[in-house]
Amino acid sequence: xxxxxxxxxxxxxxxxxxxxxxxxxxxxxxxxxxxxxxxxxxxxxxxxxxxxxxxxxxxxxxxxxxxxxxxxxxxxxxxxxxxxxxxxxxxxxxxxxxxxxxxxxxxxxxxxxxxxxxxxxxxxxxxxxxxxxxxxxxxxxxxxxxxxxxxxxxxxxxxxxxxxxxxxxxxxxxxxxxxxxxxxxxxxxxxxxxxxxxxxxxxxxxxxxxxxxxxxxxxxxxxxxxxxxxxxxxxxxxxxxxxxxxxxxxxxxxxxxxxxxxxxxxxxxxxxxxxxxxxxxxxxxxxxx
Amino acid sequence: xxxxxxxxxxxxxxxxxxxxxxxxxxxxxxxxxxxxxxxxxxxxxxxxxxxxxxxxxxxxxxxxxxxxxxxxxxxxxxxxxxxxxxxxxxxxxxxxxxxxxxxxxxxxxxxxxxxxxxxxxxxxxxxxxxxxxxxxxxxxxxxxxxxxxxxxxxxxxxxxxxxxxxxxxxxxxxxxxxxxxxxxxxxxxxxxxxxxxxxxxxxxxxxxxxxxxxxxxxxxxxxxxxxxxxxxxxxxxxxxxxxxxxxxxxxxxxxxxxxxxxxxxxxxxxxxxxxxxxxxxxxxxxxxx
Numbered sequence: 001x002x003x004x005x006x007x008x009x010x011x012x013x014x015x016x017x018x019x020x021x022x023x024x025x026x027x028x029x030x031x032x033x034x035x036x037x038x039x040x041x042x043x044x045x046x047x048x049x050x051x052x053x054x055x056x057x058x059x060x061x062x063x064x065x066x067x068x069x070x071x072x073x074x075x076x077x078x079x080x081x082x083x084x085x086x087x088x089x090x091x092x093x094x095x096x097x098x099x100x101x102x103x104x105x106x107x108x109x110x111x112x113x114x115x116x117x118x119x120x121x122x123x124x125x126x127x128x129x130x131x132x133x134x135x136x137x138x139x140x141x142x143x144x145x146x147x148x149x150x151x152x153x154x155x156x157x158x159x160x161x162x163x164x165x166x167x168x169x170x171x172x173x174x175x176x177x178x179x180x181x182x183x184x185x186x187x188x189x190x191x192x193x194x195x196x197x198x199x200x201x202x203x204x205x206x207x208x209x210x211x212x213x214x215x216x217x218x219x220x221x222x223x224x225x226x227x228x229x230x231x232x233x234x235x236x237x238x239x240x241x242x243x244x245x246x247x248x249x250x251x252x253x254x255x256x257x258x259x260x261x262x263x264x265x266x267x268x269x270x271x272x273x274x275x276x277x278x279x280x281x282x283x284x285x286x287x288x289x
Numbered sequence: 290x291x292x293x294x295x296x297x298x299x300x301x302x303x304x305x306x307x308x309x310x311x312x313x314x315x316x317x318x319x320x321x322x323x324x325x326x327x328x329x330x331x332x333x334x335x336x337x338x339x340x341x342x343x344x345x346x347x348x349x350x351x352x353x354x355x356x357x358x359x360x361x362x363x364x365x366x367x368x369x370x371x372x373x374x375x376x377x378x379x380x381x382x383x384x385x386x387x388x389x390x391x392x393x394x395x396x397x398x399x400x401x402x403x404x405x406x407x408x409x410x411x412x413x414x415x416x417x418x419x420x421x422x423x424x425x426x427x428x429x430x431x432x433x434x435x436x437x438x439x440x441x442x443x444x445x446x447x448x449x450x451x452x453x454x455x456x457x458x459x460x461x462x463x464x465x466x467x468x469x470x471x472x473x474x475x476x477x478x479x480x481x482x483x484x485x486x487x488x489x490x491x492x493x494x495x496x497x498x499x500x501x502x503x504x505x506x507x508x509x510x511x512x513x514x515x516x517x518x519x520x521x522x523x524x525x526x527x528x529x530x531x532x533x534x535x536x537x538x539x540x541x542x543x544x545x546x547x548x549x550x551x552x553x554x555x556x557x558x559x560x561x562x563x564x565x566x567x568x569x570x571x572x573x574x575x576x577x578x
Contacts, residue, residue, distance in 0.1 A: 038440075045342065048436060050334040114443040120451035120564050127557040143448070145440040145521075147337060151327075154403040155434040162409035163464070164472050165456040166481065174565035175452070179480070183453050186479035190472040192455065232434075268416040275409050276463035 032099035032139040035106050036122050038113035038146025041232035042070040046147050054144055058106035062095040067110050092122040100135030112148040116169055116197060119143050150195045152231035153256040156238050158270025160226060160258050166192040170199050170207040177207070184211050188218040193264065193273055196257040208257075212247050215259055219243055224260040226271045231256060240271050321388035321428040324395045325411050327402035327435025330521035331359040335436050343433055347395035351384040356399050381411040389424030401437040405458055405486060408432050439484045441520035442545040445527050447559025449515060449547045455481040459488050459496040466496070473500050477507040482553065482562055485546040497546075501536050504548055508532055513549040515560045520545060529560055 035054045040046035047055075055061065055075065061068065065082035072080065083091055095107035109118045123141075131137060154161045166187035172180055187194045194215075200208045215223070221244035229237045229252070239249050243259060251257065264273040324343045329335035336344075344350065344364065350357065354371035361369065372380055384396035398407045412430075420426060443450045455476035461469055476483045483504075489497045504512070510533035518526045518541070528538050532548060540546065553562040 040337070045339040046337050046434075048329070048335050048337055049341070052338070053334065112440045112443075114440055114448060115450045115454070116564065117451075119444070120448035120561055123448050123559055123561055124556065124563060127559070127561075143444040145335075145436055145444040147434055147436060148440055151401045151403055151434040151437055154401075155408070155432040159403055159409035159412050159432070161404045162406075164458060164469070165404070166476075167454040167456075169453060180453070183479040183481060186475035186481075187455075190475035191468065192472060192475075267413065270412055270416070272409055272412055272416075274413060275405070 030102040032102045032136060033104040033142075034095055034099035034122070034126070034139055035104075035142045035144055036095075036113045036117075036119045037106050037108045037144040038111055038117060038148075039067060039071065039108050040111065040147030041149070041152045041230075042067065042110060043233060044071070044074060046152070046232055048144070048146060051144050051146055054142065055106050055108070057104060059104045060098055061106045061108060062091050062098070063106075063108040064091070064110070067108060071108070088118065088121060089125070092118060092125050095122065096126050096129075097132065097135065099139045100131050100137075102136065110146075110149070111152075112146045114143060114145050115148050115150075115167070147232075149197065149231065149256050150258075153195070153226070153228040153258060156228045156231050156236065157226040157240065157258060158267075158272050160193055160224075160260060160264060160271045160273050162273045162275040163261055163263060164192055166194045167197065168194060169197040170211060171197075171201075171204070172207065180207075181210065181214070184214045185217075188215045191218075191261045193261045194259045196259070198253060199255055199257050200251045201253050208247055208251060212243065215243055219259075219262065223262070224264045224266050224271050226258045226260075227251060227255050228258075229255050240266055240269070319391040321391045321425060322393040322431075323384055323388035323411070323415070323428055324393075324431045324433055325384075325402045325406075325408045326395050326397045326433040327400055327406060327437075328356060328360065328397050329400065329436030330438070330441045330519075331356065331399060332522060333360070333363060335441070335521055337433070337435060340433050340435055343431065344395050344397070346393060348393045349387055350395045350397060351380050351387070352395075352397040353380070353399070356397060360397070377407065377410060378414070381407060381414050384411065385415050385418075386421060386424065388428045389420050389426075391425065399435075399438070400441075401435045403432060403434050404437050404439075404456070436521075438486065438520065438545050439547075442484070442515070442517040442547060445517045445520050445525065446515040446529065446547060447556075447561050449482055449513075449549060449553060449560045449562050451562045451564040452550055452552060453481050455483045456486065457483060458486040459500060460486075460490075460493070461496065469496075470499065470503070473503045474506075477504045480507075480550045482550045483548045485548070487542060488544055488546050489540045490542050497536055497540060501532065504532055508548075508551065512551070513553045513555050513560050515547045515549075516540060516544050517547075518544050529555055529558070 037051050060079040062081045068080055068082045095105045099105045113119045168183050223243040225241050225243050225246040227239040227249055326340050349368040351370045357369055357371045384394045388394045402408045457472050512532040514530050514532050514535040516528040516538055
């Protein structure tokens with residue numbers, strides 16, 4: 001419906017060029033640019049070089065106020081548009097409108113913008129919604145992936161993700177609970193290592209108990225479970241516990257939970273899911289690394 | 290069994306300090322250090338700043354020859370120990386032994402070292418295997434997560450991962466095929482977006498057809514499927530196709546496949562799994578960004 005916005009991935013700049021020389025030639029019609037950027041856990045040291053470069057090239061940064069607070073010291077003087085929780089679509093709209101006016105815009109979000117992040121709603125809105133009378137159809141779009149919350153949490157716990165993985169958000173605001181429940185059952189049944197995003201909020205406290213009950217139908221009570229708060233950020237804390245006890249610990253929207261599979265072990269304080277190398281050492285091939 | 294190696298995460302250096310000043314004070318007993326680093330897709334622009342910093346601090350870099358080839362220009366003169374495919378455990382051993390001799394060692398791997406990567410076998414070996422007569426028990430260990438292959442591939446395709454996700458490796462060298470098959474069935478049944486790692490090799494060609502047949506039992510033939518070769522690397526190519534046709538395209542060990550769920554759509558050449566914002570816009574809360 002409505003007008004169609006051309007979208008393509010911006011040609012990456014020279015990877016060895018750290019000075020941010022991707023700007024447009026003078027005299028050329030200024031094409032707006034929308035970069036949707038995952039900033040990872042929040043500390044600058046976990047940004048990718050590409051994220052840093054694109055932020056430096058941007059004229060305006062749009063994001064959730066909490067994440068912007070993490071980066072405000074890095075770019076003093078740059079125009080920043082912050083908004084609060086629940087304003088995801090407003091942020092996407094704002095970023096798209098500015099890019100259509102010819103600005104270079106960075107729409108930032110925590111973790112990987114491509115995993116439950118803003119890449120989806122921003123692309124959907126860009127591709128399906130009308131532009132304003134002074135806005136341009138053609139803008140450059142780049143999705144800049146960032147370090148995901150699951151990668152961050154795993155690195156804190158040890159090596160829990162050496163085997164097949166399910167990632168499930170327990171927030172039932174956008175997805176009906178029966179759908180989520182079916183996924184929890186499937187993950188537990190098929191012995192996935194399972195990461196739970198958005199496990200519990202102030203007003204949503206029952207889902208985590210239901211998830212625990214589902215896993216206990218399929219996995220032993222002593223299955224290792226890791227809880228990480230603020231992974232790779234200030235105030236990081238980790239707890240390594242078990243399936244039958246983990247809900248007794250503090251869990252919030254800042255927690256990510258990893259439930260081990262039948263192979264997961266606690267070794268020297270680390271949560272490790274063996275991949276099976278010991279057993280079949282001589283047969284190794286086809287593996288990723 | 291055997292001796293026990295103390296392991297702790299190294300205290301992160303000052304995130305704003307880009308000069309790599311994490312070295313040890315003169316006169317102090319030199320403690321070895323093992324950093325297990327995920328380098329992401331391979332281009333320097335997708336390294337995290339932390340990965341870059343730790344590589345710069347390292348005296349020796351151990352890794353798979355193909356990945357080391359990608360980074361050799363960045364650190365000329367640094368000692369590099371390269372080995373071929375199927376030598377995962379050799380690399381881990383080598384890196385551990387050098388760290389126990391007091392060296393600062395970077396054990397590098399592609400993608401995120403914590404997702405099917407070297408973090409698992411390296412920690413397992415470190416914690417369970419004996420040290421040599423001249424080796425020290427105490428070394429600093431840090432796991433430095435990197436941009437995962439799934440994050441890289443998703444960013445190339447659009448925004449396919451806005452909904453619950455299953456990641457399954459089709460390599461049955463370390464995991465029995467019936468276990469993998471059960472996971473494929475569970476993922477298809479529960480309407481996960483599903484990423485397939487190691488989909489096909491020269492000698493292993495049937496699993497991808499079995500996976501396709503399983504998904505066709507649960508999902509419509511026109512379900513979107515994305516194939517990305519060399520995501521965010523040179524020679525990147527993407528194909529957006531459908532569940533009933535995707536196995537007719539070229540698939541190799543350099544491909545990552547993302548099978549959409551029942552909500553996934555192709556919009557303007559992008560593969561997008563809506564998260565449901567449109568429907569329940571006014572109710573948004575508890576979401577990640």
